[in-house]
Amino acid sequence: MKFVCMSSEIKPGEAKRVEVDGRAPLAVFNLDGKFFVTDDTCTHGDASLCDGEIDGDVVECPYHQGAFEIATGKPAGAPCTIPLRTYATQVTEGQVFARLDGEDGNADRQA
């Protein structure tokens, strides 16, 4: 597991864009105190999902209002059809950790 950010950096219902190890940016979501880590770049266009709107358990892309389920990465609104990559997430003592590529390869990729 890799340290991503402090949980106190993100208010409930909000998201933060985080860059770790020079990889593509991640989005960290706080949904009512539960944390989720996904890729930040929309799978349809080159947009940051952290700039989008969080609506319940989905995030809407700011470009075309396509949507993804935050917990699973499943596309939840046109024009998005490719799942968003999600990462197993854990919060320990106020620190958000995620299992990124590496030891577990693509284990967290959504089919």
Add this chain to the structure above:
Amino acid sequence: MPTVKLDASEISFDCAPGDSMLRSALRHGIGFPYECGVGACGTCKFELLSGAVDSLWAEATGLSERDRKKGRHLGCQAIPLETCSVKVRLDDHCRPEIIPVRRKVAFTGYRDITHDIREFTFVGGDRADFLPGQFALLTLPQVAGDRAYSMANLANDKGEWKFQVRRHPDGSATTLLFDGLAPGQEIFLDAPYGMAYLRTDSSRDIVCISGGSGIAPMLSIAQGKARDERLAEKSLHFFFGGRTPADICGEDILRDLPGYGSKLHYYAAVSDADAAHGWPGPVGLIHELVASKLKEALAAYEFYLAGPPPMIQAVQNLLVSEHKVPSSQIHFDRFF
């Protein structure tokens, strides 16, 4: 004439009566976002801040319940009724290179390509102007909603538009085209549209991948490449997938092009092993053949795709997920 004003910008444009917001914007050279043009993909969503629009297709699949609740509409289905103020994020990629025009064209003939794909020719009074790989929106008599078909030929001064269409037994549009058109009959054709056109400024070799009637825009791209001096040094690999040997087509057209065998290569696969007896070529899905035939790393090529959604999905998975091909090198328009 209703005017559309784009929120947070100085941009506004007029809509001719009955013309959709999307098409009106494009006719003014404005990059209103879109892909399919027929209500399915959801790319042309906008928020209506004031004014009123009529919808050509209220149940359009490109809008979710959440979209409807938030007052969103589809640019391709919305007909402005009065001055409207809308919120939409313009996309420079969608700014048309050639301004689309709606005109009358006459049906002049057809030829069969396979047992279920037929090429239809229409002729208009003005130049047929489009980029290889683009599509037209056809208004057919007694068919609800316009239909998108890609051109199979190249732009020309004769005003000729050729489409290769696969017959769907229950489809009202294909039934009309195959059985209901008399020679000389006129329809409306609005073109060109689409962003999956041949890039002449790319320094990469080209790969075209298609299945079914998706072959039409790929044939246009192959012809465009073969006739473009800027791409003379580039190779083009043409992949076509069918279910049975009877579905395989396209090689005859490629064979007549300059560079066939040296710069133009054709590969086909059939997917139904039970129907493949007598077929000398590979059996399997077309994306598997792509991965095995291309010599360079896949990220070294420029890709053009057209075909049924499951094929597009499989190719995208191969290219984007497995081989990290940047999406800016993959060109396709989504049809459903």
